[in-house]
Amino acid sequence: MNISERAKWGVQGAALLALVMMQTACYDTYVIDKDELRKLESSVEQKEVVDVYGDCPAGSTSASRYKVLNGSHWAQAEGEAAATTTASDATSAAPAEEDTRAGCVKVPVSTANSLKVVGTDGEEYRVTPFNFIMSDSQLVSPEYDLLLGLNDVSSAEVKRFSTWKTVATIAGVTLATVGIFASIAVLAEDDPGFQN
Numbered sequence: 001m002n003i004s005e006r007a008k009w010g011v012q013g014a015a016l017l018a019l020v021m022m023q024t025a026c027y028d029t030y031v032i033d034k035d036e037l038r039k040l041e042s043s044v045e046q047k048e049v050v051d052v053y054g055d056c057p058a059g060s061t062s063a064s065r066y067k068v069l070n071g072s073h074w075a076q077a078e079g080e081a082a083a084t085t086t087a088s089d090a091t092s093a094a095p096a097e098e099d100t101r102a103g104c105v106k107v108p109v110s111t112a113n114s115l116k117v118v119g120t121d122g123e124e125y126r127v128t129p130f131n132f133i134m135s136d137s138q139l140v141s142p143e144y145d146l147l148l149g150l151n152d153v154s155s156a157e158v159k160r161f162s163t164w165k166t167v168a169t170i171a172g173v174t175l176a177t178v179g180i181f182a183s184i185a186v187l188a189e190d191d192p193g194f195q196n
Helices: 003-024 034-038 087-093 163-187
Strands: 027-032 050-054 066-069 072-075 105-109 114-119 124-127 138-141 146-149 153-161
Touching (some): 027 050, 034 050, 105 153, 114 146
Antiparallel strands (some): 027 153, 066 072, 114 124, 114 153
8 A cells, every 4th residue: 555545544634533523422421310401391490501410420410409399399418307497498498409519510402402211211302401291100201202100210311512522623634634634735746647
């Protein structure tokens, strides 16, 4: 294989690598639990962006950190006895939700985000944020003809556009392309062209 054939394969490889990186490297993926997924269903109060918490450390689910008082979720400090807290105490001294989700990543989600529900069998099902319904027993997405038992749902994955990954990908692909063309120009054999 001569240098020009190697250069040709190098250009094709760089183009394929650039295509793969552009499709995968521009997003951050966060895993959220079922309680956070409930914030994204169609029956919640409509907002442009809803914050959910993903990639939480193992064993720190929102269900273990909150107690329900009069139908509302309130943070409960570890070791605090539920019997000693009244609803009026909780409303006056309820810490912000951000304070109670230590170790989790706050992810703003809108309808532009990609959302996949992950089943207990590992299969992924696409749903659109704010366009599905979660009852006590099932998850329904009319848009994707999806009906899942809630016991069959383990978590969900939210993808968010990453600006720095996109910039790094574009810069890397540009540098690789310039490098390949520079190496072709330097290493290519002189071609005598057409002669009579």
